[in-house]
Amino acid sequence: MGRVYNFSAGPAMMPVEVLKTCAEEMLDYKGSGQSVMEMSHRSKVYDEIIKTAEKDFRELVGVPDNYKVLFLQGGASTQFAMIPMNLMKNKVADFIVTGQWAKKAYQEASKYGKANKIASSEDKTFSYIPDVSDLPISEDADYVYICQNNTIYGTKYKELPNTKGKLLVSDVSSMFLSEPMDVSKYGIVYGGVQKNVGPAGVTIVVIREDLIRDDLDDSVPTMLRYKTHADSDSLYNTPPCYNIYVCGLVFKWLKKMGGLEVMKKKNEEKAKILYDYLDSSNMFKGTVVPEYRSLMNVPFITDSDDLNKKFIAESSEAGFVNLKGHRTVGGMRASIYNAMPREGVEKLVEFMADFEKKNS
Numbered sequence: 377m378g379r380v381y382n383f384s385a386g387p388a389m390m391p392v393e394v395l396k397t398c399a400e401e402m403l404d405y406k407g408s409g410q411s412v413m414e415m416s417h418r419s420k421v422y423d424e425i426i427k428t429a430e431k432d433f434r435e436l437v438g439v440p441d442n443y444k445v446l447f448l449q450g451g452a453s454t455q456f457a458m459i460p461m462n463l464m465k466n467k468v469a470d471f472i473v474t475g476q477w478a479k480k481a482y483q484e485a486s487k488y489g490k491a492n493k494i495a496s497s498e499d500k501t502f503s504y505i506p507d508v509s510d511l512p513i514s515e516d517a518d519y520v521y522i523c524q525n526n527t528i529y530g531t532k533y534k535e536l537p538n539t540k541g542k543l544l545v546s547d548v549s550s551m552f553l554s555e556p557m558d559v560s561k562y563g564i565v566y567g568g569v570q571k572n573v574g575p576a577g578v579t580i581v582v583i584r585e586d587l588i589r590d591d592l593d594d595s596v597p598t599m600l601r602y603k604t605h606a607d608s609d610s611l612y613n614t615p616p617c618y619n620i621y622v623c624g625l626v627f628k629w630l631k632k633m634g635g636l637e638v639m640k641k642k643n644e645e646k647a648k649i650l651y652d653y654l655d656s657s658n659m660f661k662g663t664v665v666p667e668y669r670s671l672m673n674v675p676f677i678t679d680s681d682d683l684n685k686k687f688i689a690e691s692s693e694a695g696f697v698n699l700k701g702h703r704t705v706g707g708m709r710a711s712i713y714n715a716m717p718r719e720g721v722e723k724l725v726e727f728m729a730d731f732e733k734k735n736s
């Protein structure tokens with residue numbers, strides 16, 4: 377069997393070129409006589425790998441000099457705790473709850489301080505982004521928290537919230553490196569890499585330097601302090617060495633593709649192919665308010681559970697895999713990250729049109 381088109385929300389498709397480089401370098405990384413998997417994280421050869429990865433990431437995104445880039449572990453979910461532990465001075469933070477991931481972050485933060493839900497779209501199953509232009513930001517909020525692209529529901533912020541001078545913290549896991557971002561607008565912007573960047577096991581945290589505190593409560597564990605990782609350039613303990621190497625290959629691939637402006641354009645074109653079809657179809661339809669549609673995660677349904685099931689089974693058989701929607705929402709979802717070729721989306725739409733013809 378050849379390679380399938382994998383529409384998984386994550387772990388997700390990787391660029392074939394990157395996988396080929398991994399294969400070529402598997403047994404002997406650049407004449408070192410060893411695989412990157414086998415290297416000491418304290419070796420010169422590995423130091424070069426992690427430093428180059430950071431440098432390429434900084435260039436790709438345009439990370440300002442007063443921000444640190446950290447390669448951490450524990451997934452985006454660990455950040456749900458680490459952020460309040462490190463940023464809550466007044467023990468207050470405001471949350472805009474636009475899906476499960478924002479909700480989890482909100483719930484976790486409430487263990488460490490006062491978490492205020494200042495807006496939510498839960499009333500309509502998270503199918504839109506609330507108006508964020510003039511929210512009741514708390515006077516004493518240490519930060520305002522958002523999840524910028526909602527992986528499960530398929531919505532995305534059109535513009536960042538007006539935080540009225542407060543720090544903005546954003547989870548960009550499922551849109552990381554899919555388009556340019558202005559890091560200077562955030563206090564922390566972070567994401568797990570397994571959606572749009574690399575193999576699961578790395579979380580990239582971009583944090584403004586003045587937020588890295590050394591006056592935290594003694595009870596905050598060493599590994600959960602940004603300062604620990606910032607002071608040792610993400611090498612305090614053994615990092616996920618191989619996975620950081622693969623992320624580094626993806627950064628090089630993205631640079632070769634032309635950078636994040638080019639990726640944005642490609643992603644817009646790919647998403648349009650699918651949304652245009654959904655808008656014209658009599659069988660399939662998108663589930664979110666069009667102006668908040670995600671470029672990365674596209675949920676859709678038919679009006680029958682049986683048809684949904686049939687579609688998921690038949691599409692999978694035809695090589696379009698992981699189209700089943702999240703277990704909490706049902707229906708279908710196509711995640712079309714950077715590594716999904718345009719051809720994959722075109723062929724999916726052909727398959728859907730054919731399915732529609734045969735079943736109506």
Ligand SMILES: *Cc1c(COP(=O)(O)O)cnc(C)c1O
Pocket residue numbers: 386450451452453454477523525526527547548549550568571
């Ligand atoms: C997948 C996802 C998470 C959870 O990531 P883990 O690495 O599994 O902890 C958090 N936020 C968003 C937006 C996600 O898509």
